[in-house]
Amino acid sequence: MNENQKIRLLHLYNNIMNLYGEYANLLALKRFIENNTEAECEIVSADKVSDVLPLDSFDLIYIGAGTEKAQKTAISDITAYREELKNAAENKTTVLFTGNACELLGSSVKNVKGEIFPCLGYFDFETEETTKRITSDAVCENMFLDLFSEDDELYKLLKENITIGFINKCSIIKWKESPKSMFKLLLGVGDDNKKTEDGVISGNIIASHLIGPLMIKNPHLLKFIAYKIFSNRGQNKIADSLTGVDLPLESKAYLVSVNELKNRISQES
Amino acid sequence: MRKFFSILICKLARFAGKLMGKGSSMPGKLALKVCPDILGKIKLPKYIIAVTGSNGKTSTVEMIAHVMEDAGLNIAYNKEGSNQIEGVTTFILNNCTMGGKFKKDYILIESDERYAKYTFKHFSPTHYVIVNLYRDQLTRNGHPLWVYDAIKESIPDDTCLILNADDPLISTLGEKRKDVIWYGMDNISTDTTENTGVYDDGKYCPVCGGRLEYDYRHFNHIGSFSCEKCGFKKHHTDYTVTAVDFDNGAIEIDDTAEIGLAFTGIYNVYNILAAYSACCAIGIDKNSICESLNNFVLKNGRIVRFKLSERTGVLLASKHENSISYEQSLTYAANRKVPGDVVIIVDRISRKYYTGDTSWLWDINFDILNTDKVDKIYLMGLYSGDLELRFSYTDIPKEKIKVYSDIHEGIEELRNRSDKEIYVVTCFSDKEKFLSETTIQQ
Incomplete structure (x- = not known):
């Protein structure tokens, strides 16, 4: 990738891991980048990794949520490219997995029949599926903001804006290490199905169990991912400029939901 | 004996519930407590x-x-x-x-x-x-x-x-x-x-x-x-x-x-x-x-014909969080012989449970409404901002869209705007908020 090349966003397994409108994350990002920078941006969709190698040609690799069955199909494909994906993330590619795609980053997923599916193993956690569906609105503090304390604007943005979303899963994640979590749950449940923490961030790898069009619902996350993309390209000036962009439509919708969900928290406490 | 008491409790609870205008789940719940395999x-x-x-x-x-x-x-x-x-x-x-x-x-x-x-x-x-x-x-x-x-x-x-x-x-x-x-x-x-x-x-x-x-x-x-x-x-x-x-x-x-x-x-x-x-x-x-x-008219309130001042319309109750139900209602509205205005209301997402999740809006193909048969599109309710954002990703011309977070205000605007037919697409959770300001027709 060089700074003059167009921004390339990969929606991997968009055919099966796109259960809750996740495709809109890519649309939001493309619109945001094209409206606010000089860069051109393209979305590439792929059913399998072999169709889109080399992975480090992408600025972002995204996988959303799928059924438990679809997730196993994704696991069987992606695990053959463990090194390629890791190298891309260690280079300049932001890797974002949401919903049950985040489980791909751990050591394994065990289904309700007891079958174990080895995963990418980038982090030391195991996932166990259950027969119980866990669904809940989610309100989160951005625990990862201190990683960006050197950038005042971004830090302020993440500090002042809580993240909202939805949890829809049947699994429990058991960590064997203490990761840098993405979120602290104020409403909803985290990786261990208690009101604790969700997701992980390490370098360019970002994951959360929140489902759906997170970047549509959370303008600050949209700006954060765009910031990551441009700072990975060494275009820090552009990255910095994006955190202050005004998004009136997105902000209007966001504020209504935040207000409603805060009321919900008050009712529950 | 447990069978007898289970039936008795259910009947009594139902009788009392009806007097108090309560729903029909509680009597069964009590009966199942007394006799789980009743x-x-x-x-x-x-x-x-x-x-x-x-x-x-x-x-x-x-x-x-x-x-x-x-x-x-x-x-x-x-x-x-x-x-x-x-x-x-x-x-x-x-x-x-x-x-x-x-x-x-x-x-x-x-x-x-x-x-x-x-x-x-x-x-x-x-x-x-x-x-x-x-x-x-x-x-x-x-x-x-x-x-x-x-x-x-x-x-x-x-x-x-x-x-x-x-x-x-x-x-x-x-x-x-x-x-x-x-x-x-x-x-x-x-x-x-x-x-x-x-x-x-x-x-x-x-x-x-x-x-x-x-x-x-x-x-x-x-x-x-x-x-x-x-x-x-x-x-x-x-x-x-x-x-x-x-x-x-x-x-x-x-x-x-x-x-x-x-x-x-x-x-x-x-x-x-x-x-x-x-x-x-x-x-x-x-x-x-x-x-x-033959020509059977459902009484379950899923399709309601109404009059708003001099305008007539149809309300199609379509479950929020169900893209197929929504798309069928949108298709109906977009394929009428007579052009009309379409109203979409998302104020409360479900009448049965709370959620603020609007991901489902992204499963709906709203471009169905991008036709000459649809004049104006009114987006109403608490989540009208989410609807407006969703519509900004369609090919529907911006000038066709009007947004009202206050449903009453939207209805007042709609009341005298034209004499065209009105097609309202919304859920059971929100339909009364619209119909209460209209005259329902048989």
Whole structure:
């Protein structure tokens, strides 16, 4: 990738891991980048990794949520490219997995029949599926903001804006290490199905169990991912400029939901 | 003794609940506490017809009940719509003697697709109609495959299944079973060969995972499918809609039976066909079924005609969190002969539970409304900002869209804007907020 090349966003397994409108994350990002920078941006969709190698040609690799069955199909494909994906993330590619795609980053997923599916193993956690569906609105503090304390604007943005979303899963994640979590749950449940923490961030790898069009619902996350993309390209000036962009439509919708969900928290406490 | 007390408590609680205007689940809940297997202890009639699936349960049950009543059959059905085990228990115990004998000759039950497995653990329906399986209320249902597993678990071995052959996932439930009645629709003029939705849940074979091909799609994944890899395909149908004339509002079943449509949406056709198939299965004369269903107007409030000052309109109750239900209502509004304004209201997402999740808006193809037949589009309610944002990703010209977070304010604007027809698409949770400011027409 060089700074003059167009921004390339990969929606991997968009055919099966796109259960809750996740495709809109890519649309939001493309619109945001094209409206606010000089860069051109393209979305590439792929059913399998072999169709889109080399992975480090992408600025972002995204996988959303799928059924438990679809997730196993994704696991069987992606695990053959463990090194390629890791190298891309260690280079300049932001890797974002949401919903049950985040489980791909751990050591394994065990289904309700007891079958174990080895995963990418980038982090030391195991996932166990259950027969119980866990669904809940989610309100989160951005625990990862201190990683960006050197950038005042971004830090302020993440500090002042809580993240909202939805949890829809049947699994429990058991960590064997203490990761840098993405979120602290104020409403909803985290990786261990208690009101604790969700997701992980390490370098360019970002994951959360929140489902759906997170970047549509959370303008600050949209700006954060765009910031990551441009700072990975060494275009820090552009990255910095994006955190202050005004998004009136997105902000209007966001504020209504935040207000409603805060009321919900008050009712529950 | 426990049986007696369980029935007694249920009847008393129902009586008291009715006086206080309470719902119908609590009496059944109390009865099940006293006697958890009470449903297995009731002497039930020879015929028990159950209906489940994502869309059209209530309407199909209402149609079946109407046909059966017209045919002079002695039936009871859970018309209050409480379709989980507690509600079904209330319904059954209140229709039986203190000795535990059901008083009517036929039971007709609408059953919740996720909870049918608990109800049918205690007794088996003789006929089980499964209408379809879509992305529906995913904030509580998870996803269609999750619901599919629950439905599969609810099917007793000795039950006659009545299945929608046009739905690939539902069709797998009839695989390797003997007693199955299939219904479906032949190719009609509004069909497509490609998927026109935002997502495609009919892309892969539910049996082997191979790619499904379609001769035609009625909508989304509903149509004539086949898998080259494993040979799984649309089953031959026992009852078939062979012709549809939306212009004149009529359908033909099996080339002979003609039924007039009070409402010309394709889902209404499916509901009629499901009801027709179930009624044929229990031996009602085909001519009398057609007579009963001919121009039948549902009373469940899903389609309401209204007048707003001098303007007339139709409200189509479409479940929020159900893209197929929404798209069918949008298609209806976009295909009228007379152009009109469309109103979409999202104020409370569900009447039954709380959620603030609006991800489902991204599963709906709102570009259906990008036609000359649609004049202005009014987005109303608390989540009108989410709607506005969603519409900004469509090709619909911005100047056609008007946004009102306050529903009353939007209605006032609508009242005198023009004399065009109004089509309102919203959910049960929000429909009264609109209708309360109109005059409802019969």
